[in-house]
Amino acid sequence: MRRIKLTVAYDGTNYAGYQVQPNGNTVQAEIETVLARMHRQPVKIVASGRTDAGVHALGQVIHFDTSLQMPAERFVKALNAMLPDDIHVKQAEEADALFHARYGAKRKEYRYYIRKTEDPFRRHYAATVTYTLNLESMCQAMKLLVGTHDFTSFSVTKAEVEDRVRTIYETEVLEVDDEIIFRFVGSGFLYNQVRIMVGTVIEIGRGKYEPADIAQMLEARDRRMAGITAPPHGLYLWNVNYEKVD
Structure with a gap:
């Protein structure tokens, strides 16, 4: 398994926040849905932190583990092709196996x-x-x-x-x-x-x-x-x- 680090921007206007919740669409749910389609199985993502309903991001950082062998940078084009227009992956890069988007933030x-x-x-x-x-x-x-x-x-x-x-x-x-x-x-x-x-x-x-x-x-x-x-x-x-x- 490889660990991929994403830098993501999103317009929070139409979302009930970043984090998955029972009621309302969320940024996390949108990204995980696309990754599940790519992997043909559920993929859990971890973010640097959650944002509330209506809050925006220019530099949210996310990590996930993948078995796919395509180069890390190709995740940018692949994800953006399937994500809604108000969520945009700015960068994808290979990360160390110990990298953690939340706990590693300084x-x-x-x-x-x-x-x-x-x-x-x-x-x-x-x-x-x-x-x-x-x-x-x-x-x-x-x-x-x-x-x-x-x-x-x-x-x-x-x-x-x-x-x-x-x-x-x-x-x-x-x-x-x-x-x-x-x-x-x-x-x-x-x-x-x-x-x-x-x-x-x-x-x-x-x-x-x-x-x-x-x-x-x-x-x-x-x-x-x-x-x-x-x-x-x-x-x-x-x-x-x-x-x-x-």
């Missing part, structure tokens, strides 16, 4: 897009925030999220994991034309963590909180202390890195 990058004006062509790809935002305050708040912290206040109350300590290496806020982009690079992220951080920073931009309140929110370890959860459709899993972090 860094993940997420980006979140908001628009300052309504745009029907971007309504599924950026959240709309029409009120005035203080970009400087938002940048100050984002910097306070960098480091190793307990992010309990920025995760759902009933999280599946007990350890909520994560490390954020980089944050950034960019203003590009009529959009604002939030960028986060970290060791990993809790369920809804990025969306809660974005929602909180947006409320800081509105003046509901001060940038310095981020420190108090982290210290409180209480979801009620942080801001709203931003909607899913502005969020993108941008990149997953497997190289050792210095």
